Amino acid sequence: MARTAIRPVDGALPTPSPESQTATPLLAIEDVTIGYQTGNGYLTAVDTVSFTLSAGERLVLLGPSGCGKSTLLRAIGGFLKPASGRILLNGQAISRPGPDRMTVFQEFDQLLPWRTVLGNVRFALERGKGLSRQDAEPIARDWINRVGLERFADAFPHTLSGGMKQRVAIARAFALQPTLLLMDEPFAALDALTRRRMQDELLALCEETGHTALFVTHGIDEAVRVGTRILAFTPHPGRLAASFEVPAAARVRGTPAFAALEDYIQRTVFANPEVGND
Numbered sequence: 001m002a003r004t005a006i007r008p009v010d011g012a013l014p015t016p017s018p019e020s021q022t023a024t025p026l027l028a029i030e031d032v033t034i035g036y037q038t039g040n041g042y043l044t045a046v047d048t049v050s051f052t053l054s055a056g057e058r059l060v061l062l063g064p065s066g067c068g069k070s071t072l073l074r075a076i077g078g079f080l081k082p083a084s085g086r087i088l089l090n091g092q093a094i095s096r097p098g099p100d101r102m103t104v105f106q107e108f109d110q111l112l113p114w115r116t117v118l119g120n121v122r123f124a125l126e127r128g129k130g131l132s133r134q135d136a137e138p139i140a141r142d143w144i145n146r147v148g149l150e151r152f153a154d155a156f157p158h159t160l161s162g163g164m165k166q167r168v169a170i171a172r173a174f175a176l177q178p179t180l181l182l183m184d185e186p187f188a189a190l191d192a193l194t195r196r197r198m199q200d201e202l203l204a205l206c207e208e209t210g211h212t213a214l215f216v217t218h219g220i221d222e223a224v225r226v227g228t229r230i231l232a233f234t235p236h237p238g239r240l241a242a243s244f245e246v247p248a249a250a251r252v253r254g255t256p257a258f259a260a261l262e263d264y265i266q267r268t269v270f271a272n273p274e275v276g277n278d
Helices: 069-077 117-129 133-146 162-175 192-209 220-226 256-270
Strands: 027-038 041-053 058-062 084-089 101-104 180-184 213-217 229-233 240-245
Touching (some): 027 069, 058 069, 162 192, 192 220, 213 220, 220 256
Parallel strands (some): 058 213
Antiparallel strands (some): 229 240
16 A cells, blocks of 8 residues: 655645654664464554654554554554564664553553552552652652542542543553653543543643653544644554644644644545545
8 A cells, every 4th residue: 555645735734744853763663564363364453664753752643443553552562573673762672561661551440459549659660660668659649649639549449430540540650750651542431521631631741741652542633632743544454644743833722723733634644545534
C-alpha cells in the first residue's frame, strides 16, 4: 500500500511534518515489522514502520482499531520482539521491559487489588526504583496528591471508579520518573465527560513535568488534544500514512484552530478509503 498523499487545505494548515529530526532522538523505530503466527498462517500487524521521538514530545499513534498501534507500543515496552527492524531507546536496543518505560493500559484492573492507592504507588517505587518504604512513601503521596486522590490514599481499588483507578495508574507511572511514558488508550473505557477531564489532567501533568509520552488512540479529537505530533496509521497491516505537527493553539478544545486541525486530519487521511476509520 502506498503512503497516503497529503495536500495542504487552502494554506490554512501546515502540511504533515517530515519524520527527519536534527537532534539525536530519544526513541528510534527503524523499519519495524511485527507479526503473529496464527492457525491460518503468519499475520503481519505492523509493516515496516519507521519514526523517531525526541525528549519532551507527546507523540500520538492514531489509527483505526486493529492497525497495530498497541502491538507497536508493546514492542517498545519490551513485551514483544519485532520480526525485523530495530527499536532503540537512547541508542540502545530494547530487549525487555524496564522501569525506564512505564505503561498505562486501557483496562481498569491494572492495580494490585490487595493494596491501597498508596500501597500501589509505593510498591512500584520499591520494586522499580529499589527505594525503602520510608523513602517511597512521600514520593507516592506527592503523586497521589497531584492527581487529586489525597482523600483516597487508603482506599482499595474495588472501591474506586474507573476514572479514579486510571488516576492511580497515571500517578504510579509518573512517580517512577520513566524515560518514556507509554499510554495505551488509557481513557477509552471511560465515559465521555470523564475522558475529557482525564485528557486535560494528563496534558497538565506532562506540561508541568516535561515527560516524554507515546500515546495510542483511535480518536482524532483525543489525538489533537494530547499530542504535540500525530502519526496516522493505515488499517491492518499498520503502516504510516502521514505525520502532523500540533501547534499549541490547536490543542485548545473548542477553538477554531482545534476544529480545523481535527477536520483536516479527517479529510486528508481518514476520508481516504485506503486508510479508513472506525
